Amino acid sequence: MSNKRTLSFWEIWNMSFGFLGIQFGFALQGGFMSRIFQTLGADKDAIPLLWIAAPLTGLLVQPIIGYMSDRTWSPRWGRRRPYFLIGAVLSSITLLLVPHSPVLWMAAGFLWILDASINISMEPFRALVADKLPESQRSNGFVIQTLIIGIGTWVASNLPWFVSQLGVSDAAPQGVVPMSVKVAFAIGAFVFLTSIIITVFTTSEYPPEDIKAFEEQKNIKNSFISDIIKHAASMPKTMLKLGVIQFFSWFAFFTMWSLANPALTEHVFQTPAPIESHFDMTDSVQATAFDTANTSFQKSSNLVGSYMGVYGLSSMIFALVLSFFTAKININRKYVHMVSLMLGGIGFLSMYYITDPSQLTWSFALIGLSWGSILSMPYAMLSSSVDENNMGVFMGLFNMFIVIPQIVAALGGITLVSSLFGSETINAMLVAGLSLIIAGLANFLIFNKKAISYQAE
Numbered sequence: 001m002s003n004k005r006t007l008s009f010w011e012i013w014n015m016s017f018g019f020l021g022i023q024f025g026f027a028l029q030g031g032f033m034s035r036i037f038q039t040l041g042a043d044k045d046a047i048p049l050l051w052i053a054a055p056l057t058g059l060l061v062q063p064i065i066g067y068m069s070d071r072t073w074s075p076r077w078g079r080r081r082p083y084f085l086i087g088a089v090l091s092s093i094t095l096l097l098v099p100h101s102p103v104l105w106m107a108a109g110f111l112w113i114l115d116a117s118i119n120i121s122m123e124p125f126r127a128l129v130a131d132k133l134p135e136s137q138r139s140n141g142f143v144i145q146t147l148i149i150g151i152g153t154w155v156a157s158n159l160p161w162f163v164s165q166l167g168v169s170d171a172a173p174q175g176v177v178p179m180s181v182k183v184a185f186a187i188g189a190f191v192f193l194t195s196i197i198i199t200v201f202t203t204s205e206y207p208p209e210d211i212k213a214f215e216e217q218k219n220i221k222n223s224f225i226s227d228i229i230k231h232a233a234s235m236p237k238t239m240l241k242l243g244v245i246q247f248f249s250w251f252a253f254f255t256m257w258s259l260a261n262p263a264l265t266e267h268v269f270q271t272p273a274p275i276e277s278h279f280d281m282t283d284s285v286q287a288t289a290f291d292t293a294n295t296s297f298q299k300s301s302n303l304v305g306s307y308m309g310v311y312g313l314s315s316m317i318f319a320l321v322l323s324f325f326t327a328k329i330n331i332n333r334k335y336v337h338m339v340s341l342m343l344g345g346i347g348f349l350s351m352y353y354i355t356d357p358s359q360l361t362w363s364f365a366l367i368g369l370s371w372g373s374i375l376s377m378p379y380a381m382l383s384s385s386v387d388e389n390n391m392g393v394f395m396g397l398f399n400m401f402i403v404i405p406q407i408v409a410a411l412g413g414i415t416l417v418s419s420l421f422g423s424e425t426i427n428a429m430l431v432a433g434l435s436l437i438i439a440g441l442a443n444f445l446i447f448n449k450k451a452i453s454y455q456a457e
Contacts, residue, residue, distance in 0.1 A: 004134040004206070009144070011203075015132060016145045018084055018199035019125055021192035023152030025091050025118045027312065028188045029054070030257035031157045031305040032181060033098075033111055038273040039177050039298075040104040044262040044425055048410045050104075051258045053112035055406030061119040062399040069124045078205030080124035080131065087121030088196035095189035099182040102175075121196060123399065129379070131206060142376040147319035149375055150368070153312020156191075159184035161302040170298045174276060174290065178298050235397065241445040242378050243401035248439035249341060249374050251405040252348065252432040255414050256367070259428040261304050267426035268357050269300040307360040314368025315375070322376065334446050337377040341440035344370025348433030352426055370436055381446065 007015075034047050042050060065083055072079050094114040101107035129141040164170050164180040172178040266272040274293035279286045318340070325331055347366030354360060382398055405413075414428055421427035 004132065006134060006137060007132065012133070012137070012141050012144050013148075014202040015128060015199060016125070016141070016148050017202075018088070018121065018196040019145050019148045020152045021088060021091075021195035022118060022122050022125070023149045023312075024156040024188040024191045024195075025095060025114065027153045027156035027309070028095065028159070028185055029111070029114060029118075031261075031308050032160065032184075032301075033107075034258055034261045035298075035301045035305075036099060036101065036107050036177055036181070037104065038262065039172075040101065040107055040175055041276065042104055044259070044266075044273070045415065047262065048254075048258045048412075048414050050108050051111070051254070052407060052410035053108060054115040055254070055403035055410065057112055057116040058119050058399060058403035059407065061116050062123045062403070063397055065120055065123045066127065066397070066399075069127060073207060075207070077200075078203075080128045080205065081200045081203070083124045084121050084196050085200055087117050087119070088193050090117035091121065092189040092193040095185050095192065099177040099185045101177070128203075128205070132203075138380050142380045143319050143322040146322075146372050146375040147316055150312045150314075150316025150319055150372060152191075153371075154309040154316065155312075156184075156188055157309025157312060158306050159187055161306040163187075164299075164302055170302060171291070171295045172298070174281070174294065180298075180302065236448075238446065238448040239382060239398060241442075242382060243398070244445060245337070245341075245439050245442045246374075246378060246398075246401035247405045248435045248442065249370070249405075250402045251409050251413065252344070252435040252439070253371070253374070254406040254409045255428050255432040255435070256308075256348070258410070259414065259425060260308060261301055263425040263429055264304045264307075264351070264360070265297055265300045267424065268351070268354050268360065269303070271296040271300040273297045303357065307357070307364055310361050310364035311368035311371050314365040315372030316368075318369050318372035319376065322372070333377045333381050334443050337373045337381075338440045338443035340369045340373035340377075341436050341443075344368075345433040345436035345440065348429050348436060351429040351433075381448075 033051070037047055037050050038044065069080050069083050072082065074082065091114060094110055094117055098107065098110045098114060101110055125145070129138060129145065133141045160170075160178075160180045163183045168180045168183050170178045170180050262273065271293070274290050274297065276290065279290040281287050281290065322331070322336070344367045347363045347370075350363045350366075351360070354363065378398075414431060418427040418431045421430055
């Protein structure tokens with residue numbers, strides 16, 4: 001729609017509020033799935049491969065949901081909102097079940113279902129900003145999304161620690177996820193569904209400009225695969241260049257989500273997950289030693305999650321500052337993104353030298369600047385570079401540049417590169433830092449003036 005009205009702050013806030021729940025899901029998944037895997041007996045070297053379900057699901061789900069939502073219209077429910085709601089119901093149910101997994105393969109399966117469900121909700125949210133906002137407000141729209149994502153990341157990452165402070169136990173038998181994590185995931189399920197419902201019932205959508213032409217196009221029996229291939233082949237050059245930046249950015253963050261918990265509990269807290277085979281569980285003394293080590297690991301994991309939440313908090317502050325500037329002036333998206341990514345890289349590199357856990361606050365604060373930029377600047381640049389009528393499918397295709405690096409990382413990319421530095425798990429954080437710095441430098445590839453800074457005509 002060419003003549004979109006300018007929206008108020010609260011209208012943009014309401015249409016983005018569902019991202020609070022989506023980020024609760026992602027933060028609980030990213031901060032605590034590796035902990036659940038380790039609790040259920042996974043070796044730390046196998047953790048990235050257990051995570052492969054998440055990016056594989058995104059690779060399949062995101063283009064499909066983007067394609068379908070572009071071709072959906074209901075006078076009552078709109079274009080994108082039906083997908084928000086379906087994904088929220090599925091995600092909330094799965095969040096309730098994940099920490100109750102009795103065995104490792106079941107937890108890995110729930111991760112697959114959870115990521116698919118979250119993607120059903122998330123993918124159309126990106127397209128909704130471009131659907132609803134005039135081009136002059138898009139940077140601001142994506143930044144407000146990032147603000148809400150930052151709030152969700154910080155709160156959800158602190159949930160296990162917070163509920164344990166209220167007296168919920170961190171101790172659990174061997175192979176059982178502590179009650180503090182189970183309660184945190186249950187809270188996340190409630191927030192996910194509630195926030196999506198708020199967006200669904202407070203936000204309207206523009207109908208297609210020409211309903212008759214829309215219905216005729218929708219009824220053409222095109223092959224889904226051929227349509228996706230056609231759009232992929234017609235990707236603007238700017239989108240491909242942004243894809244390079246995305247590759248290294250998301251390689252870094254997948255490394256953090258999958259390996260920060262084992263790396264930091266081992267290197268900084270000196271409380272690695274105990275390996276059951278190293279203890280004689282028939283001997284009461286050794287069984288007690290295992291339980292003591294396991295409780296220490298669980299408590300340290302709570303703190304790792306809490307410190308990881310700092311990156312959500314700093315991304316929120318970053319988004320607030322950006323929101324103020326993007327509402328009043330045109331920013332240079334390219335250089336904002338470049339500097340933010342490189343600062344995040346420094347944050348990851350600094351972890352190698354940390355001996356006092358409290359210093360992790362500053363590392364994750366720098367990482368949050370990268371996260372805030374990753375969630376806003378690439379999408380703002382992309383939305384100024386593609387056809388609005390196919391925004392959903394292009395957003396879905398763009399997300400392939402998110403999931404492909406995660407698949408590469410899970411299939412051995414992290415292990416291969418980090419082994420160049422040594423065998424310690426903390427070396428994975430060095431890999432993440434270097435990857436973000438490369439992503440920052442890759443911004444020099446972007447030359448499209450409209451993508452770099454929208455100028456009103």
